Amino acid sequence: MAISIDRDDTQLIDVPRGLTNVVVAETRIGDVRGAEGFFHYRGESGVDLATDARFEDAWSLVALGTLPQGEAAAAAFRARTAAARAIPESARDALSALAGSGLDPMAQLRSGLALVSAADGRRPFYDETQGERTADGIRLAAVTPTLIAALHRWAHAQGPIAPDPDLGPVADYLRMLTGVVPDQRLAAALGSYLTAAIDHGFNASTFTARVIASTGADLASCVGGALGALAGPLHGGAPARTLDMLDEIGTPERAEDWVRERIQSGGRIMGFGHAVYRTEDPRSRLLRGVAQQLRADGLASDRVDLAVAVEQTVLRVLDELKPGRALRTNVELYAAVVMEACGIPRELFTPTFAMARIIGWGAHACEQVEDGKILRPSSRYVGPLS
Numbered sequence: 001m002a003i004s005i006d007r008d009d010t011q012l013i014d015v016p017r018g019l020t021n022v023v024v025a026e027t028r029i030g031d032v033r034g035a036e037g038f039f040h041y042r043g044e045s046g047v048d049l050a051t052d053a054r055f056e057d058a059w060s061l062v063a064l065g066t067l068p069q070g071e072a073a074a075a076a077f078r079a080r081t082a083a084a085r086a087i088p089e090s091a092r093d094a095l096s097a098l099a100g101s102g103l104d105p106m107a108q109l110r111s112g113l114a115l116v117s118a119a120d121g122r123r124p125f126y127d128e129t130q131g132e133r134t135a136d137g138i139r140l141a142a143v144t145p146t147l148i149a150a151l152h153r154w155a156h157a158q159g160p161i162a163p164d165p166d167l168g169p170v171a172d173y174l175r176m177l178t179g180v181v182p183d184q185r186l187a188a189a190l191g192s193y194l195t196a197a198i199d200h201g202f203n204a205s206t207f208t209a210r211v212i213a214s215t216g217a218d219l220a221s222c223v224g225g226a227l228g229a230l231a232g233p234l235h236g237g238a239p240a241r242t243l244d245m246l247d248e249i250g251t252p253e254r255a256e257d258w259v260r261e262r263i264q265s266g267g268r269i270m271g272f273g274h275a276v277y278r279t280e281d282p283r284s285r286l287l288r289g290v291a292q293q294l295r296a297d298g299l300a301s302d303r304v305d306l307a308v309a310v311e312q313t314v315l316r317v318l319d320e321l322k323p324g325r326a327l328r329t330n331v332e333l334y335a336a337v338v339m340e341a342c343g344i345p346r347e348l349f350t351p352t353f354a355m356a357r358i359i360g361w362g363a364h365a366c367e368q369v370e371d372g373k374i375l376r377p378s379s380r381y382v383g384p385l386s
Ligand SMILES: CC(C)(COP(=O)(O)OP(=O)(O)OC[C@H]1O[C@@H](n2cnc3c(N)ncnc32)[C@H](O)[C@@H]1OP(=O)(O)O)[C@@H](O)C(=O)NCCC(=O)NCCS
Pocket: 233, 234, 235, 236, 238, 263, 267, 268, 269, 270, 271, 272, 273, 274, 275, 276, 322, 325, 327, 330, 331, 332
């Protein structure tokens, strides 16, 4: 039977592949300026905030709209987030079973946040006030480090470690993971990375969160979808692969052949290239410095030197083999080097990235649902008609 098409195809608007340069929303949360190599949160330079490792201040800025005004406000925000770190008792059995399921850590985090959210009694955004939605965002972001660490420890037959509200969220994450209060310099290094990772324009995971929020779904569903997008190797799944690359290359002299072979066989070099930056990713410059400082302080291995040497070779070969593309180092190479120096296992690199980005997802989801319009684009059917 022939299918009749009643849609008015003259109304369709074609957009570039990958939605490149297509504006789909207005936002007050932040922006990435690709040509300048600059990003900001609500007008505050992301690099400046990250240089001072002001993770909780940046969290407040993105989630609540302002930097804390004065020490009392900063302490109040810290206390608010610290009080939201614990895993609900009623979810513990299901979470420990999840940890033993063999699912990869990102899938566990997705399911774990759904379990925590159900135990909390979270409701669809559609039914909540904007204040309740913001509180949901703070709760899910606060519990995520506890959850990542607990799932990891359960999976390795170790009991989870309860959060310590007297420690900042970054140091406490490392403590809950390793059982040891970290060297303050390591916590600051990780804090710089996480501060720089809170938000970054309309990347794939943020857009995913906003699409789900536009339906009025609950925040755990928005975050679950965003985690799925983040897990992809072209997005947040890249950092572990950059270390796999450094392992395979082994020594700086072998980098040239390895990189040429990889590009000539059609592969991509993880940790390089960006959808928006056409200059050096400012987060890469920041984290290279952080990694080199850790090396100088004796807190990072010669992995840092290898990364610096390989980076130079990759940039030279990319310029030669992909001329005119302006492919530069992105955030992932030195993020991986810093996370490794902090003692974070490779399989937790992407969950750790998510522990920061979930703050941005929460803010974006709140902003999108307030718009009140469901996101529902079109496609052009090009298959056969019977
Ligand atoms: C981030 C990324 C997905 C952006 O993709 P994009 O927007 O399509 O990239 P561009 O439009 O700038 O570049 C496309 C071209 O450059 C090539 N390219 C982009 N990044 C590359 C890389 N890391 N290694 C080799 N080639 C790369 C593509 O193959 C393509 O070449 P072609 O036109 O000859 O096929 C891409 O750079 C990539 O895959 N990087 C590696 C994964 C990574 O580190 N992701 C983390 C991002 S923060």
